[in-house]
Amino acid sequence: MGVPIGELIPKKEIELENLYGKKVAIDALNAIYQFLSTIRQRDGTPLMDSKGRITSHLSGLFYRTINLMEAGIKPAYVFDGKPPEFKKKELEKRKEAREEAEVKWREALARGDMEEARKYAQRATRVNEMLIEDAKKLLELMGIPVVQAPSEGEAQAAYMASKGHVYASASQDYDSLLFGAPRLVRNLTMTGKRKLPGKNVYVEVKPELVVLDEVLSSLKLTREKLIELAILVGTDYNPGGIKGIGPKKALEIVRHSKDPLAKFQKQSEVDLYAIKEFFLNPPVTDEYKLQWKEPDEEGILKFLCDEHDFSEERVKNGLERLRKAVKAGRQSTLESWFMKR
DNA sequence: CATCGAGA
């Protein structure tokens, strides 16, 4: 699940309003996972239509995207392409963890322990091709740009941000910083009240802004050194990192060593230099169009209500808000265009 | 995640 360097990263809480008028590239899979794991009943069952097809992600995408648009934020969703070969190990590890969680989910259900059941159900969250296709279809109907990354979505989002085509990359993970995103927004798809795991306590979750330059200057590192640090503590491509090395130690090592990967390469099964190269120069594409169009309201009603049993009243209400938000966005884009001259 | 409505 991304790089465990959160404790080293300076970040500042912001308000949604601070992102008014900004375009952001959202890591679609990251968002979909969040929706799938949080939008559930208390026993952990996800939302489903009458045919048993999961709809939690559609609900989350639909309402959250509308809320972002209403806040004047223009989201583009970036979907993963083919994962790099050296991610296989991590993907297998995740699959095993999910299968284990699924067993525990069933056990907790049988005991009638709903709290535990929900916890493990969340961990058992799986994303398949069908879910992705449905998500893309909904976003396209909504007139929201869908970007297909050749490889990692985070890398593509970072590229778009570094080009200045979007203000920031949005994800829970810090990987896009390694990929060179000048700005990262966290908590964009899960802002609001959230239950703390374990305790029955709710906290207000606000979006966080992470600025790459500030990260680097506060840690006194270059981006290359930050990548090396990440590789020492573990990335999706070398899960677990180097045994016995946590963020603190890793920071010392990369600060003082010219080539920190060298002495750890022999005790590592994976090619650490290949990982570094991947973070520095990931496959990305220029083939994307960032255009927010009028939603296809009839298509959305057909898709969400007829096919997936959403409430017509709620969807129509959402569409009304979306239509207004798109119009307001147009207006503000036009204004700023005239302001520049 | 979101919305909704009951009850303070």
Add this chain to the structure above:
DNA sequence: TCTCGATGG
């Protein structure tokens, strides 16, 4: 008007 728990699909 606000908070909270249930429900949505």
